[in-house]
Amino acid sequence: MTQGAAPTALVAGFLAHIEGGRRYSAHTVKAYERDLGQWLAFLTAHKGRAVTSKDLSELSGTDWRAWLADRRREGAGPRTLQRALSAVRSFYAFVRARHGIDNAALALVEAPRAPRRLPRPVSEAAAKAMLDDAGTAHSEAWHGARDTAVLALLYGAGLRVSEALSLTGRDYPLADALRITGKGGRTRLVPVLQPVREAVDAYVTVCPFPLAADQPLFKGARGGALNARAVQRCVERMRGALGLPSTATPHALRHAFATHLLAGGGDLRAIQELLGHASLSTTQIYAEVDTARLLSVHAATHPRARRAAGG
Template sequence: MTAPEGLLLQWRDHLATNLRRSPHTVRAYMAAAKRLVNASGAQDWNALAALGARDLRGHLASRRSEGLSNASAACELSALKALLAFARTQTGSPDAPPPRLRGPRLKKGLPRPVTPDDAENLADGVAAMAREGWIGARDRAVLYLLYGAGLRIAEALSLTGADVPLGEVLVVTGKGRKQRQVPILPQVREAVAEYIAASPWPLDKAEPLFRGAKGGPLNPGMVQKAMARARKALGLPDTATPHALRHSFATHLLGEGADLRSLQELLGHASLGSTQIYTKVDANTLLETYRSAHPREAKD
């Protein structure tokens, strides 16, 4: 094993074990770290800890010349800053000032919600198009948790047998291991119960609730693929993703009069600023409805 390989393995173990980052985040951070290590020629933590803003700026400029977008550049910079912070802890200088480098300015786009009818049609569509009945019931239950309870897909797939049968309130562990209480509608409870009844796998309190075809933990990619097939069949845009169902949950609640603080708690947002984007979404939806329905606008 070469010295750079040892650095990368240590970084991966820190991300996965100490920080408990998701597999997706670990892969992304590892890829960014490998590119920087290879480009800089660093052989140990001291060499990495010595890298400064000029080094990162030059590295990112090279990446941008390869066609890296603003959003991807911002993500890569965040990953590299985390790597260099870890390098400083490994060299005994955790309090050393980090490289002062700002990421590219990002234009924040609005989430694209689906209508309540489309959300229900998508859930029914994935069930109807699945190759086995229990798989269809599984995917339908997952989508109901996203739209009916506002869960992130990772939160839904982290549920175990200990979480069922679902009651009127579910305790969800979200980002940063922060827990929140989420009301569960009867339709959501029914969808999950139907999946449990149809599943060929035993319900174990210590095992994932949602299983893959071979009995292992369900990969979120399988749900995304099932929804992609359903939205194509329904003629819905590519923006109709599993995460869009969570956006729809928030937008529709706001449209029915929910206040931002309550919505923040339901979504598990760390800051109110993350929730405030839905006020823009709701206004945007109302404007589109007005333009399509108003006689004068329709005439124009």
């Protein structure tokens, strides 16, 4: 075991590792930093003093249960607790390998079960309306072309917002397939449809800033990197303009990519590869979405279902 290493320094080393070595997204690193910071703050209050690396090895089941109970009192739900516990487990895997610090009691801590929440994709009509609307919302034509291109990558290629915004000039012109590095550093090949390539071409043609190989493909108003919040604001505006529900988000376009592929006869394993999911169980949830949609259509349109509803 590394002697004298402060837990805060160990956490800093872990965060640097997942950001630089594992190439986790900035959003994920921030979430881990927040969860681990809250955990260390609890331990300090719980012990009544600054904790040491020795304390990390000696935490008991009672200590772990007290931490989870404290988070619940603060209003943390099952999903938040699952995420926090996952962050702590990842941290221990790091310090076990690098510093010989382990905690046997942690292996016995069970994460609370969270209700399974189905993805809420936008409809095909809504996705088309969003792509059509994105190009008309700005006084600057190139802003509209840019937003259209980003949304086309989300819906037409199933990219996460962070993945679309990580593209650089080196990726242009888009090939028939993009090599994308997603969550957990997993790399996948994503086919690019001709309409998606055309949307990106249209943006590059009117973008007033030079396209450098080592610079972001999608530019903000002043030529810097376009950020995810700008894409979110774009979709928020559309919700009002097009009468879309609050569930219509940039990520809902990725959900729509998967759901519409499945509805069209796509294979779950292939969709898993296209989305970059580590586990098939994550992708299978889209089958539940499609089943729920079919049941809803059946209930709304079948003559006997309508008759029963009308008494």
